[in-house]
Amino acid sequence: MYKILEKRRLGPGIQEYVILAPDVARVGKAGQFIVLRLHERGERIPLTIVDCDPKGGGVTLVVQEVGKSTREMGETFGVGDSVLDFAGPLGVASEIERYGTVICIGGGLGIAPLYPIARDLKRAGNTVIGIIGARNKELLFYEDRMRAVCDEFHVMTDDGSYGRKGFVSDPLREILAAGRPIHRVWAIGPAIMMKVCAKVTKEFSVPTVVSLNSVMIDGTGMCGGCRVEVGSATKFACVDGPEFDGHAVDFDLLMARQKFYAEEESCSLERYLAERKGAETR
Amino acid sequence: MIRDKQVPMREQSGAERIRNFDEVPYGYSDDEAAAEAARCLQCRNAPCIAGCPVGIDIPAFLLAVKERDTARAIAVIKTSNALPAVCGRVCPQETQCQGVCTLGKRFEPVAIGRLERYCADWESTHPAAPTSVAPSTGRRVAVIGAGPAGLTAAGELRKMGHDVTVYELLHVAGGVLMYGIPEFRLPKAIVKREIDGLRQMGVRIEVNQVIGRIATVHEMLAGGFDAVFIGTGAGLPQFLGIPGEGLNGVYSANEFLTRTNLMRAYLFPEYDTPLRVGRRVITVGGGNVAMDSARTALRLGAEESLIVYRRSEEELPARREEAHHAKEEGVDFHFLTNPIAFLGENGRVTGVRCLRMELGEPDASGRRRPVPVAGSEFEMQADSVIVAIGNGPHPLVLQTTPGLELNRWGNIVADPETGATSIPGVFAGGDIVTGAATVIEAMGAGKRAARAIDAFVRAK
Ligand code: FES
Numbered sequence: 001m002y003k004i005l006e007k008r009r010l011g012p013g014i015q016e017y018v019i020l021a022p023d024v025a026r027v028g029k030a031g032q033f034i035v036l037r038l039h040e041r042g043e044r045i046p047l048t049i050v051d052c053d054p055k056g057g058g059v060t061l062v063v064q065e066v067g068k069s070t071r072e073m074g075e076t077f078g079v080g081d082s083v084l085d086f087a088g089p090l091g092v093a094s095e096i097e098r099y100g101t102v103i104c105i106g107g108g109l110g111i112a113p114l115y116p117i118a119r120d121l122k123r124a125g126n127t128v129i130g131i132i133g134a135r136n137k138e139l140l141f142y143e144d145r146m147r148a149v150c151d152e153f154h155v156m157t158d159d160g161s162y163g164r165k166g167f168v169s170d171p172l173r174e175i176l177a178a179g180r181p182i183h184r185v186w187a188i189g190p191a192i193m194m195k196v197c198a199k200v201t202k203e204f205s206v207p208t209v210v211s212l213n214s215v216m217i218d219g220t221g222m223c224g225g226c227r228v229e230v231g232s233a234t235k236f237a238c239v240d241g242p243e244f245d246g247h248a249v250d251f252d253l254l255m256a257r258q259k260f261y262a263e264e265e266s267c268s269l270e271r272y273l274a275e276r277k278g279a280e281t282r
Numbered sequence: 283m284i285r286d287k288q289v290p291m292r293e294q295s296g297a298e299r300i301r302n303f304d305e306v307p308y309g310y311s312d313d314e315a316a317a318e319a320a321r322c323l324q325c326r327n328a329p330c331i332a333g334c335p336v337g338i339d340i341p342a343f344l345l346a347v348k349e350r351d352t353a354r355a356i357a358v359i360k361t362s363n364a365l366p367a368v369c370g371r372v373c374p375q376e377t378q379c380q381g382v383c384t385l386g387k388r389f390e391p392v393a394i395g396r397l398e399r400y401c402a403d404w405e406s407t408h409p410a411a412p413t414s415v416a417p418s419t420g421r422r423v424a425v426i427g428a429g430p431a432g433l434t435a436a437g438e439l440r441k442m443g444h445d446v447t448v449y450e451l452l453h454v455a456g457g458v459l460m461y462g463i464p465e466f467r468l469p470k471a472i473v474k475r476e477i478d479g480l481r482q483m484g485v486r487i488e489v490n491q492v493i494g495r496i497a498t499v500h501e502m503l504a505g506g507f508d509a510v511f512i513g514t515g516a517g518l519p520q521f522l523g524i525p526g527e528g529l530n531g532v533y534s535a536n537e538f539l540t541r542t543n544l545m546r547a548y549l550f551p552e553y554d555t556p557l558r559v560g561r562r563v564i565t566v567g568g569g570n571v572a573m574d575s576a577r578t579a580l581r582l583g584a585e586e587s588l589i590v591y592r593r594s595e596e597e598l599p600a601r602r603e604e605a606h607h608a609k610e611e612g613v614d615f616h617f618l619t620n621p622i623a624f625l626g627e628n629g630r631v632t633g634v635r636c637l638r639m640e641l642g643e644p645d646a647s648g649r650r651r652p653v654p655v656a657g658s659e660f661e662m663q664a665d666s667v668i669v670a671i672g673n674g675p676h677p678l679v680l681q682t683t684p685g686l687e688l689n690r691w692g693n694i695v696a697d698p699e700t701g702a703t704s705i706p707g708v709f710a711g712g713d714i715v716t717g718a719a720t721v722i723e724a725m726g727a728g729k730r731a732a733r734a735i736d737a738f739v740r741a742k
Contacts (some may be wrong), residue, residue: 023491023496023497024492024496026496027495027496037453041546041552041553041554042554043545043553043554043555044453044545044555068551068554069554084453085453085489085490086490087451087452087453087490087491087492088492088495089492089495089496090492090495217537217540217541217545217555218452218461218540218544220451220452220492220517220676220678221517221518221676221677221678222461222517222518222519222536222540222676223519223534223536223537223540223541224519224521224533224534224536224537225533225534225537227521227527227528228528229528234521234523234527234528239677239678250528253528253629256530256628256629257528257530257629259530259629260530260531260558260629260630261556261558264550264551264556264558265556267551268550268551268554268556271551
């Protein structure tokens, strides 16, 4: 059992948790993920590591309540409660080096895994340009944390309710078009956002890292459900990734595979919500 | 007089059992078991013992069953085999103990597997005498992977008095016994019971442990373990490398079976993990895993379950009994058929393009090589496709253990007798060494390694 030490609401349906898992906290790095299971009937949920506290043993995660399990976690798991299973760190850590000037782009929930990468790149001596974006102001989080590790910072919202109106790819294009030397780009967020960003950076031939959140079952390399096409080779996102060369990823395939269980997922959510409602009115 | 035929074991009919996940055979009654055990000739040379990868004293336990002393029978089995309820069900006895049974030369061999299962099941309903454990040696051994090889090594080492901790990557112990072999062939309650038995002996089993990351093998050796046993298995699914493999509805057998067995997708939405099956399911492959997949598909509601295999029925690597069960349940076999592409619409698989094959000259494996028949391309419709063509070595521990010698397939190079690897104090056994093989072979390797580890840590 792994105890929830802290829980904080970052936005509508977005929660930050700190979970006690000292073994993982000791060695977990930016770019890696963990798998947790809430209870005996639960699915294995992969979540990217946001922060690790080697001394206190806490692992920070950000969870968006998109399906039944994440909803259930948000609504029924509080500080002091424990999740049944927690395994990590899984996947390959981000390659943190001194590249020169890097752009770190986070879209929506992707801001969470992006933050430790931007922080570590900054620590490694890079000039870090941060771009974060979300649909609207409410869904934006970690602005302060990101600002603190970036030399230059851009905030975008789709509807213009905060920062600049537009997409994260807009400032990216402007910076590259201005001819500033950029040595590497990290883009993490919804598949479509990563696809668009990778397309822009390809025009300017800037190496680009993306982090793929394909459907995972075990997260340990044993099922192949997470497979993605990268440069016409089949890769397992959980062991070969989750980070890959954004210019080589087949994003259309990724998006098709992400949607496969959409109907089952919504059934499961409906059922859960009906149960919750029943429990409340009783 | 000797009965020429085995006492038959009652089982669920094919039509009935495809509607549930319950075990297919019911097991022997006391009378049936005693009658079958009485068929044993008690041969002096006991070829069956040599045929058993863990060397169970088979005539002794059969004699005990015949004399209706099941407690003695199970005690005999357990001195050599820590997981008899599992082995009685999934061992390929026909090529091992029963394959060399003297009686089998003229008649049907003694049904040793069924009797082993009978004894183990008897034990589950009778208070067990605790397995005796030697006084503590003060030596610590780490076992990586809680599958058949690791659990066997752990049990043996514990009996010898060592302090043993097993580290498992998944959230339950059991390895392929839990995620791979289906409920109807090996009920999970039985696996859990056998593992509980190990815990009662004092084996520590830690789940959710990502060895290679939270601690490497070298760190374990430096951090207080006197030896490490690696039994991480063949867990990395192989694909065919043909077009369309990324389509939705194309599964590795590991994914299909893991969703079902480990995550209980057949109880979705009670359990959270779903699995989409469809009306017509094609499984590619001819081994036991392919049989398990095709039979599972039927139980998950598929109306048609087909197996395509590129060689002929003769070469089928699955146990005869498994292929037979699959046929009884209505699985439709298409031999000498080789997929060359998966077809799809809107990202979903809709069929398989295949070639007809014929058998040519023998290949490296000694089996006749299938060669395509020119111009024989044809298409088969499918809602799901399960690729069951084998698994490679699980990479996590291998990649993080510098100095560990691997062969050209990426398996660990280990002494077949001792399991010793290129690193002193590190032993290995099971599928991570041999490539995908049987449960009992992995157990045999675990057992041999335990003996070598015992000698190694005592000499330290
Ligand atoms: S999630 Fe199963 S192999 Fe990646």
